[in-house]
Amino acid sequence: MSRRVDQTIKDIKSLKIQGARNVAKAGVRAIMYAVEDSKATTVNGVKADVVKAVLKISGARPTEPMLRNYLDETVAFVTSEIATVKTRSVKRFKDSVIKSENEYLDRMKSDIGKLKDYGATLLTSGMTVVTHCHSSTVTGVIMEAHKRGKKLKVIACETRPRYQGRITATELARAGIEVTLTVDMGVANYLKKADIVLVGADAINSTGDLINKVGTSGLAHLARMYNVSFFSCAETYKYDPLTLYGVREKIEERNPKEVWEKPPKKVNVSNPAFDVTAARYINGYITEMGVISPSALSSIAKKKIEGE
Numbered sequence: 001m002s003r004r005v006d007q008t009i010k011d012i013k014s015l016k017i018q019g020a021r022n023v024a025k026a027g028v029r030a031i032m033y034a035v036e037d038s039k040a041t042t043v044n045g046v047k048a049d050v051v052k053a054v055l056k057i058s059g060a061r062p063t064e065p066m067l068r069n070y071l072d073e074t075v076a077f078v079t080s081e082i083a084t085v086k087t088r089s090v091k092r093f094k095d096s097v098i099k100s101e102n103e104y105l106d107r108m109k110s111d112i113g114k115l116k117d118y119g120a121t122l123l124t125s126g127m128t129v130v131t132h133c134h135s136s137t138v139t140g141v142i143m144e145a146h147k148r149g150k151k152l153k154v155i156a157c158e159t160r161p162r163y164q165g166r167i168t169a170t171e172l173a174r175a176g177i178e179v180t181l182t183v184d185m186g187v188a189n190y191l192k193k194a195d196i197v198l199v200g201a202d203a204i205n206s207t208g209d210l211i212n213k214v215g216t217s218g219l220a221h222l223a224r225m226y227n228v229s230f231f232s233c234a235e236t237y238k239y240d241p242l243t244l245y246g247v248r249e250k251i252e253e254r255n256p257k258e259v260w261e262k263p264p265k266k267v268n269v270s271n272p273a274f275d276v277t278a279a280r281y282i283n284g285y286i287t288e289m290g291v292i293s294p295s296a297l298s299s300i301a302k303k304k305i306e307g308e
């Protein structure tokens with residue numbers, strides 16, 4: 001296995017690379033490493049190395065359908081390329097896989113550009129925006145609105161145990177946006193005066209429920225209590241097509257030491273990375289295809305992912 005692929009997997013597991021989009025991008029780049037570093041002398045040998053890499057990378061974080069959707073597309077591509085292309089030149093095969101992975105990165109770039117446009121349009125000057133964890137999609141939307149001259153205040157939850165809220169706060173402050181970091185449970189005080197909650201998405205299931213950083217679900221309940229709109233900023237690739245067939249999104253359980261290094265004996269420590277927010281608490285998904293209701297998300301996303 002390519003060392004560069006192994007390093008990417010390590011970085012994803014340790015959260016050096018975090019957030020679903022960044023994980024998906026890193027996964028696609030890792031496939032290019034697998035291809036470039038493959039020592040195989042036949043096209044089928046290269047394919048085997050790609051499939052091995054796909055299996056390892058997709059297991060790096062269990063709750064990441066965006067990563068899996070792009071990796072599934074990779075496997076479908078290499079299979080059809082072998083079946084349909086006459087040439088058996090290893091070099092040409094490698095080039096075609098790398099070209100296809102670059103096209104995925106281009107698609108991600110184009111999708112996020114459209115999504116930011118829809119999101120920024122939804123925000124108006126003077127709004128107080130609450131967010132949780134670090135979602136590059138959410139910070140992208142907020143920064144796009146800021147670039148368009150909209151004056152926003154942002155409340156970022158610190159997001160224990162790994163404090164990704166600090167990444168959000170740092171990014172936004174650097175962009176010149178007024179941002180306040182609050183301890184997670186302190187957010188209730190701010191919601192009373194907030195206009196909108198924007199969170200990211202790790203996964204979206206067939207009923208439009210959202211799987212995102214643990215704490216998102218509590219935030220959605222509070223938002224409903226204070227009558228504040230709650231949106232998730234998510235490319236349609238965050239949708240998990242398997243949930244349509246009854247597969248439940250697996251919630252990653254992380255090392256309890258992230259929460260408490262040395263707990264006293266008999267204290268159980270739980271560290272789920274994500275939780276599920278029911279569709280009824282979500283006003284909409286801000287996607288590259290516009291703002292979509294949770295009930296409509298599944299059919300729209302499925303068509304895009306399956307290339308219909």
Ligand code: RUB
Nearest residue numbers: 018019020021135136137200201213
């Ligand atoms: C990050 C998180 C983010 C989503 C979306 O969790 O929950 O809200 O991944 O991020 P972690 P993005 O830090 O554990 O990866 O919008 O960048 O895809």
